[in-house]
Ligand SMILES: *[C@@H]1O[C@H](CO)[C@@H](O)[C@H](O)[C@H]1NC(C)=O
């Protein structure tokens with residue numbers, strides 16, 4: 232058991248380490264990308280039904296993360312709206328390198344006897360495949376202190392994190408919070424790295440054009456899909472790579488914060504009517520990504536014939552790029568599921584192996600209170 236005092240000491244040590252690391256080197260480049268990714272999703276050929284727009288309708292970011300000024304003027308942001316505060320605190324620069332961090336969370340640290348033997352090979356695979364990366368397994372106690380440090384100027388986020396009634400909600404929220412603040416790779420503790428993130432995206436694709444890499448969890452091409460999944464295409468959140476400050480992460484942090492505080496206020500936070508999938512899990516993650524794809528603040532929509540939808544990603548066999556986001560095919564993060572067109576673990580496109588043991592429960596059981 233980690234006592235409170237030991238947790239504080241661990242957190243202090245950890246923060247000092249992070250501080251020194253972020254100051255002394257600006258992280259190794261992560262080589263990410265593929266031949267097909269030099270074009271945007273609307274221009275790439277992919278599967279015929281995956282692309283609904285003609286090649287002339289390439290959607291490019293209208294506002295690709297601008298380089299922040301070398302020195303930002305100090306502003307009093309305490310009264311600013313939540314999204315503005317987050318944008319100020321965690322500026323996004325698409326041209327920066329992918330930070331060389333691997334973030335995981337678990338009840339115990341790897342040095343603890345209670346860590347769990349079955350997770351050791353998975354945990355070790357991330358360090359083995361990513362030499363030179365800072366690899367941290369954050370316990371719940373340390374997470375609180377780390378977030379207090381990172382989000383000190385955005386107290387509503389801390390209030391929401393503290394108010395979340397069950398650990399799985401906090402674990403979901405934590406991955407978005409750490410990636411927004413620091414970037415890098417988040418992966419669930421029961422997930423093996425099969426290939427280095429350097430190989431997730433072909434060399435030809437400039438890393439300076441990408442800020443977020445996501446995979447597909449489910450692509451159920453069957454009439455009764457809604458009985459099994461909450462979205463026709465569901466993006467997974469057990470493995471995510473990002474640069475700090477990405478607008479998708481800013482939006483999901485704001486959405487979860489607002490929903491949590493509003494439910495706290497009206498006393499429904501512990502109600503069993505709201506599923507974890509919708510509250511913090513793959514459903515809201517998927518919705519937030521699609522709403523970014525269709526947001527005219529980020530994309531020039533003048534030549535677009537309609538919204539980007541699940542049709543743009545169903546049955547894809549290679550990665551697709553929309554603006555600064557790369558969507559990997561189902562085989563990449565969900566190999567071996569033996570359905571929905573996913574390839575096996577030895578498929579060249581299989582990048583991680585998810586065991587569904589760390590936090591996962593069948594979707595129907597993923598409700599607050601286990602109902
Ligand atoms: C409480 O707030 C949530 C989030 O705004 C809302 O969805 C829900 O309907 C509200 N419930 C009641 C009983 O007011």
Ligand SMILES: *[C@@H]1O[C@H](CO)[C@@H](O)[C@H](O)[C@H]1NC(C)=O
Nearest residue numbers: 521522523525526537538539
């Ligand atoms: C397209 O997406 C935007 C943003 O998500 C949404 O407001 C709009 O209703 C969508 N339009 C259609 C035709 O679905």
